[in-house]
Amino acid sequence: MLAMNYRGPYRVRAEHKPDPVIEHPGDAIVRVTRACICGSDLHLYHGLVPDTRVGHTFGHEFIGVVEEVGSGVQKLKVGDKVLVPFNVFCGSCFYCQHELFGNCHNTNAQATAVGGIYGYSHTAGGYDGGQAEYVRVPMADVGPMVIPEDIHDDDALMMTDCLPTGYQAAEMGDIKEGDTVVVFGAGPVGIFAAKSAWLMGAGRVIVVDHVEYRLEFVQRYAQCEVVNFKEVGDMALHIKKMTDWMGADVCIDAVGCEAAGNTMQTITGVYTMMQAGAATVLHWCINSVRKGGNVSIVGVYGPTFNAVPIGNALNKGLTLRMNQASVRRHLPRLIEHIRAGRIDPKAIITHRVPLEEVADAYHIFSSKLDNCIKTVLIPPRANEVRAVKASVNGSNGAGAH
Amino acid sequence: METRNPDIKDVVTGNDHHDGQHAPGEHDGQGHVAHVHGAIAPRRPTREQLQHIQGWGADLDRKNRPGVPMERTPPRFINAPDGDPSPQPQSTEVLVSTERPGRTPLFGSAQPPSGLSGMIRRSAFKRSENDVRHWLLLLLADRVNVVEGIGEDLARGHIPNVLGEMGIKAELKHNPAGLAKKALIAGAVIGAAVYLMKRRGHDDDDHYHHLRQRHERYR
Numbered sequence: 001m002l003a004m005n006y007r008g009p010y011r012v013r014a015e016h017k018p019d020p021v022i023e024h025p026g027d028a029i030v031r032v033t034r035a036c037i038c039g040s041d042l043h044l045y046h047g048l049v050p051d052t053r054v055g056h057t058f059g060h061e062f063i064g065v066v067e068e069v070g071s072g073v074q075k076l077k078v079g080d081k082v083l084v085p086f087n088v089f090c091g092s093c094f095y096c097q098h099e100l101f102g103n104c105h106n107t108n109a110q111a112t113a114v115g116g117i118y119g120y121s122h123t124a125g126g127y128d129g130g131q132a133e134y135v136r137v138p139m140a141d142v143g144p145m146v147i148p149e150d151i152h153d154d155d156a157l158m159m160t161d162c163l164p165t166g167y168q169a170a171e172m173g174d175i176k177e178g179d180t181v182v183v184f185g186a187g188p189v190g191i192f193a194a195k196s197a198w199l200m201g202a203g204r205v206i207v208v209d210h211v212e213y214r215l216e217f218v219q220r221y222a223q224c225e226v227v228n229f230k231e232v233g234d235m236a237l238h239i240k241k242m243t244d245w246m247g248a249d250v251c252i253d254a255v256g257c258e259a260a261g262n263t264m265q266t267i268t269g270v271y272t273m274m275q276a277g278a279a280t281v282l283h284w285c286i287n288s289v290r291k292g293g294n295v296s297i298v299g300v301y302g303p304t305f306n307a308v309p310i311g312n313a314l315n316k317g318l319t320l321r322m323n324q325a326s327v328r329r330h331l332p333r334l335i336e337h338i339r340a341g342r343i344d345p346k347a348i349i350t351h352r353v354p355l356e357e358v359a360d361a362y363h364i365f366s367s368k369l370d371n372c373i374k375t376v377l378i379p380p381r382a383n384e385v386r387a388v389k390a391s392v393n394g395s396n397g398a399g400a401h
Numbered sequence: 402m403e404t405r406n407p408d409i410k411d412v413v414t415g416n417d418h419h420d421g422q423h424a425p426g427e428h429d430g431q432g433h434v435a436h437v438h439g440a441i442a443p444r445r446p447t448r449e450q451l452q453h454i455q456g457w458g459a460d461l462d463r464k465n466r467p468g469v470p471m472e473r474t475p476p477r478f479i480n481a482p483d484g485d486p487s488p489q490p491q492s493t494e495v496l497v498s499t500e501r502p503g504r505t506p507l508f509g510s511a512q513p514p515s516g517l518s519g520m521i522r523r524s525a526f527k528r529s530e531n532d533v534r535h536w537l538l539l540l541l542a543d544r545v546n547v548v549e550g551i552g553e554d555l556a557r558g559h560i561p562n563v564l565g566e567m568g569i570k571a572e573l574k575h576n577p578a579g580l581a582k583k584a585l586i587a588g589a590v591i592g593a594a595v596y597l598m599k600r601r602g603h604d605d606d607d608h609y610h611h612l613r614q615r616h617e618r619y620r
Binding site: 007008009010011012013023024025026047050051052053054055056057072075088090091092093096097098099100101105106107108109110111112113116122123125126127128138139141142143168171172177178180195196198199200201203204223243244245246249273290302303304305326328329330331332333337340341342343357359360361362363364366367369370 | 441442443444445446451453454455456457458459460461465466467468469471472473474475476477478479480481482483484485486487489490492495496497498500501504505506507508509510511512518522526530533536537539540542543544546547549550561562563565566567568569570571572575576
């Protein structure tokens with residue numbers, strides 16, 4: 001099959017590799033019909049995530065059609081069109097039993113610091129991802145969701161990660177009616193966090209970034225205020241001025257370890273890797289939020305350490321909340337929002353690129369060329385109607401689609 | 402201030418700070434500050450003022466927020482299986498965190514450790530995740546693995562198109578000026594390096610010639 005293939009920092013290509021196979025009775029093989037490049041894929045692409053092996057296929061945002069199921073799969077059927085949450089999770093461990101599907105303890109042998117994630121290095125479990133024609137999906141009865149007929153494929157695709165992550169970012173901010181919410185980062189997650197902040201009753205939503213076209217987009221899409229941090233001096237001071245010297249009630253980090261805005265942070269966090277990424281936005285969040293306020297972090301950082309002003313967080317009595325999104329539990333409510341017309345996830349898609357051109361797609365997204373916000377990769381067999389492979393137990397392979 | 406979207410700004414703050422006057426509490430850049438009238442407190446817009454926001458308040462009630470409370474058991478929304486999954490048969494080498502009692506029932510089998518990078522990774526996995534050397538060794542292994550990858554390409558007769566893998570086609574199409582700038586910088590750096598190397602060779606020749614002359618003079 002054709003798949004994205006990581007060759008080193010800033011180097012990827014489309015290359016043929018063996019098809020995935022059923023490795024566990026609970027597995028399914030999904031033919032990918034659409035896959036996204038996520039902002040967090042760029043941390044892998046830039047070589048910042050430890051244990052990112054050459055030959056790895058990225059991709060944790062994808063939808064597709066079930067091609068084959070293992071002998072233990074009871075619910076999912078061959079031919080089902082599914083969206084696959086980015087979390088690989090078992091549904092039975094202590095964390096899954098508490099709906100913390102992003103913290104599953106049964107799917108990542110190589111680290112306790114993170115759950116299993118498709119195509120996100122061996123630190124996140126060593127699963128090849130969905131920027132490919134086919135992908136192995138463990139625990140097929142638990143993770144994937146059959147896409148409702150009235151939900152557009154592109155909307156379903158956005159529900160695999162960036163929409164629920166943005167929503168959870170706002171949710172972790174514990175937004176109360178009338179709150180001022182500052183979202184750092186106008187990428188897909190930041191855009192959806194801003195949109196979700198309104199759903200939760202915010203009184204004011206401010207998005208901060210330095211990429212003009214993204215600020216223009218989010219201002220229009222999420223009806224929010226925007227600030228270009230390159231046009232202001234001190235970011236925290238600017239937020240204080242904007243909020244009658246109080247600070248924001250809630251600050252959301254939707255950027256993570258590759259934040260621009262502070263040269264020293266960039267040198268120590270990105271260029272020399274003396275810390276696990278630039279902690280610029282963590283500083284901004286802690287110093288911009290009001291006393292007793294909430295900081296919500298969904299931006300991704302590496303596993304080593306970051307220098308953050310934790311003393312300020314203590315003295316201000318802040319609540320810091322953070323996690324990988326527990327995608328599955330957010331899907332029903334997000335579908336209601338889409339059906340009600342409150343949110344239009346597919347509107348953020350700007351680029352559709354054949355999988356064969358994955359190197360160019362990564363470069364466009366990484367370098368923010370051509371006003372890129374969200375890139376969708378289309379595998380060559382995305383629209384193919386194929387004869388269904390025989391399932392492992394033969395019982396689920398009947399209905400060809 | 403550089404904030405945009407005056408409609409919302411006016412609703413909330415009631416001023417736009419563009420009149421050249423310092424707002425209450427605002428510094429004048431010389432250490433002086435205007436007097437603040439009244440108590441400082443967050444201002445909140447009314448519901449009427451937010452009516453134009455699409456979907457506003459749909460999840461104001463926490464009952465509508467699926468992640469509140471953060472932990473909820475038994476889990477909703479999934480077909481929860483009975484008990485842990487059966488162990489996945491192991492067909493490739495899988496490194497296991499020392500902070501676990503053993504391999505997890507499910508694991509990824511892609512790209513098993515191999516070569517020198519694999520040796521470094523195995524060494525890394527002798528240390529806990531709490532030990533920063535674990536992660537630094539893995540980063541080192543990643544860099545070694547990149548060189549191994551080029552070696553593997555060459556070994557099978559494939560010369561990697563490094564510029565193509567870095568998306569030069571897209572750069573040429575969408576950012577030709579940037580590409581030209583990068584090419585100029587790279588050319589200047591290479592040119593300077595070549596010049597310095599040649600100059601050094603020339604200096605070495607001069608030095609040798611000088612020594613030889615001095616040697617012949619005193620012979």
